Amino acid sequence: MGGTNLRAAVVDAAGRIVDSAAMASSGTASGLEDGIVRLVDELSARNRIEAVGVAIAGFLDAECETVRFAPHLPWRDAPVRRTLADRLGLPVRLEHDANSAAWGEYRFGAAKGVRDWVLFAVGTGIGTAQMHDGEIFRGAYGTAPELGHLTVVPGGRRCPCGKLGCLERYCSGTALVVSAVEIVHSHRFHGSELAEHVRRDPAAVTGEQVMAAARAGDPAGKAVVDDFSDWLGQGLSVIGDLFDPELILLGGGVSRDADLYLPESIESFESGVVGTGYRPTARVAVAELGADAGMIGVSDLARRAARP
Ligand SMILES: [Zn+2]
Incomplete structure (x- = not known):
């Protein structure tokens, strides 16, 4: 639906x-x-x-x-x-x-047979699910886990959920556009087509365009995707510290460009969990069923x- x-x-x-x-x-x-x-x-x-x-x-x-x-x-x-x-x-x-x-991923996709794992789906917003011991974990009243709405910047960007500074306002397809506008206004980015586009008509910029610019080597595009990658790494670290899962699957529309940012996010995830270097950490992979x-x-x- x-x-x-x-x-x-x-x-x-x-x-x-x-x-x-x-x-x-x-x-x-x-x-x-x-x-x-x-x-x-x-x-x-x-x-x-x-x-x-x-x-x-x-x-x-x-x-x-x-x-x-x-x-x-x-x-x-x-x-x-x-x-x-x-x-x-x-x-x-x-x-x-x-x-x-x-x-679906647990039965037929990239999480087949993995009993403790987290789905982190990044699209317009962030959708998350946690499986514990082969069962969907939903909390006492059915809403867990809402990892996209963890407050990561107190008093930060306004979220449609009514709160301020939620993770999905910094780490999602829509966040790519908001970050592009912020980053382009604080740096010059000589010769960046994306920066020109953002200055000319910020309302027309899409997350896909930001990803495409980064893929083409545009300096503003790369800066925005680096910022996204940092937030994703922090999100993964929170998941690692909260749940200590075996696997974290990245899903959602933004995962199509995972090759651009996921290796850096995994590095910051692994160094960002508590006890880093002295504990195994989750494998991070891209979901398969789209x-x-x-x-x-x-x-x-x-x-x-x-x-x-
Ligand atoms: Zn929110």
């Missing part, structure tokens, strides 16, 4: 996508539910569907029955799982989107819920 599009897929027991459908999202709760029913109907006409999993970017209760709040979706304290199960006549499993993606990880993961969870 996204604020812009609903994407659906039929996923087999081996985690392979065998069919798919999509439609525009809706701004109302009933419109969203209608859309899900229509997509399932469309796919049911061509496939035998056993259960439905729905991955949601929002806060669920610990039982995954109710969507408490989702910033880009209209549900508020809505008993979505039961509503959909009644309308579809099929078992339905709701899950947070980062947890869904983590489950934008399909959530669909693949939540469909596997739905299959398990239907056939416990």
Whole structure:
């Protein structure tokens, strides 16, 4: 489920996508539910569907029955799982989107067989999930872990979540643009196309352009990506100190350019954890299932819920 599009897929027991459908999202709760029913109907006409999993970017209760709040979706304290199960006549499993993606990577992707690990997905914001002893960890009330909203700069950049100085304001696709504007205003960067672009029309700059400039050797692009890399290293160190995981997987759209910054982030991660040099640290790798990880993961969870 996204604020812009609903994407659906039929996923087999081996985690392979065998069919798919999509439609525009809706701004109302009933419109969203209608859309899900229509997509399932469309796919049911061509496939035998056993259960439905729905991955949601929002806060669920610990039982995954109710969507408490989702910033880009209209549900508020809505008993979505039961509503959909009644309308579809099929078992339905709701899950947070980062947890869904983590489950997909655990079952079929880069975290296969790893029982203690963390997914750190960097896109527009940061989505995180933690698996402990082969289970999704969600805390007492269902919201853990929100690592993207750790305060890293007291009184810092304003976050859409309402807090100031959250990690995702310094380490995300949107942060690349904000950092580009800040860095370009405090340095000259002679001969930098990106710096010229930022000065001319800052609102038109995208995170992809910053990454592309860094890849092309543009000095402003490289400075912005170095800054991003430092923040990512600090984020990884926090994860290492909090959870001491075996693996940290970097996912999300920004992970496509990991070759540009991840080696430096790993160096600062390894030297930034407490007791550095005297403890093993997590392996850091890039997730494998890309934008399909959530669909693949939540469909596997739905299959398990239907056939416990
Ligand atoms: Zn925040």
